[in-house]
Amino acid sequence: RAKALGQGAQQWYSHDIGEESRAHIRLLHGLHQAFERNQLFLAFQPQVSLESGRAVGVEALLRWRREDGSFVPPDQFIPVAERSGLIVALGTWVLQTALAARARLAEAGHGDVRMAINVSPVQLRDPAYLEALDALLARSPIAPGRLEFEITESVAVMGVARASGLLAGIKARGIELAIDDFGTGFSSLSYLDKLPVDRLKIDRSFVGQLDSADSGGRIAEMIVPLGQCLGMGVVAEGVETPEQAERLRALGCKEVQGYLYARPMPFEELLGWLQTRKEMHA
Ligand code: C2E
Ligand code: MG
Ligand code: MG
Ligand code: MG
Numbered sequence: 001r002a003k004a005l006g007q008g009a010q011q012w013y014s015h016d017i018g019e020e021s022r023a024h025i026r027l028l029h030g031l032h033q034a035f036e037r038n039q040l041f042l043a044f045q046p047q048v049s050l051e052s053g054r055a056v057g058v059e060a061l062l063r064w065r066r067e068d069g070s071f072v073p074p075d076q077f078i079p080v081a082e083r084s085g086l087i088v089a090l091g092t093w094v095l096q097t098a099l100a101a102r103a104r105l106a107e108a109g110h111g112d113v114r115m116a117i118n119v120s121p122v123q124l125r126d127p128a129y130l131e132a133l134d135a136l137l138a139r140s141p142i143a144p145g146r147l148e149f150e151i152t153e154s155v156a157v158m159g160v161a162r163a164s165g166l167l168a169g170i171k172a173r174g175i176e177l178a179i180d181d182f183g184t185g186f187s188s189l190s191y192l193d194k195l196p197v198d199r200l201k202i203d204r205s206f207v208g209q210l211d212s213a214d215s216g217g218r219i220a221e222m223i224v225p226l227g228q229c230l231g232m233g234v235v236a237e238g239v240e241t242p243e244q245a246e247r248l249r250a251l252g253c254k255e256v257q258g259y260l261y262a263r264p265m266p267f268e269e270l271l272g273w274l275q276t277r278k279e280m281h282a
Helices: 007-036 074-084 086-107 121-125 129-139 153-158 160-172 189-194 215-229 242-251 267-280
Strands: 040-049 055-065 114-118 147-152 175-182 199-202 233-237 255-257
Touching (some): 040 267, 055 074, 055 086, 055 255, 074 086, 114 175, 121 153, 147 153, 160 189
Parallel strands (some): 114 147, 147 175, 175 199, 199 233, 233 255
Antiparallel strands (some): 040 055, 040 255
């Protein structure tokens, strides 16, 4: 195909691919190194009840800080980790670290706050995933209660029967399940009804349009009753304005997450934030 475009185009085309894969390899190498040198950490973003104002959960979000202090965004390095398979080791570390953080939250009097972690479909593709999960949970000092996995709709790509079996296995271990970025992926209402899911997370691209006339706002408005109808909770992510929060409250959405409440923060800061919140909404 490149040939048909002429010699010049072909050279430009192959050069472009070379650049792309070199950048990819550099990023992957850097990520490996950062992982080995303990330069990855988790930031935690609270999820708040619109009714009580209390913190109901926190989402753990992976952070990579380079030696020069700059951050590489997860939207850049997670896809690279997924394509290389490194996400499996990273995912194990995220789970272990999040479990340790949850144990410390419980010690600090926040045992009712659920801990949500993002789980990649690449991790779930491993046929031995549940055995690996059991081994990890067995090594953890605490019960998995109040732990939630956020997965995307793409989990259904493995087939609804297999996906629902796998998710049922996760739930059988006492872990709650949320569909992340809901509405942006492989959406089929028939599979949604078959998956044992506790919660839908409305993607922030829809939430961000709630206070405008854009169609994304209408999608957010439809997801709330859809979740209710299916007996699932609904969390809106990316809530940035009081108007969006008000709209969500009027629609019957119970839980929110976004910069309006708190940005993702280091664990020590989270402890202080949760304490203040608890005193405010006792
Ligand atoms: P996500 O799971 O949908 O996480 C929510 C993202 O929205 C986070 O971006 C969060 O910082 C951002 N966010 C939250 N509230 C607001 C807001 O009010 N305004 C705006 N503009 N953004 C908001 P982040 O931390 O950059 O993560 C991006 C994505 O990377 C995540 O999207 C998730 O898909 C992935 N990711 C992050 N950590 C992990 C991880 O440990 N494992 C896996 N597999 N994926 C991860
Ligand atoms: Mg998430
Ligand atoms: Mg999301
Ligand atoms: Mg996302």
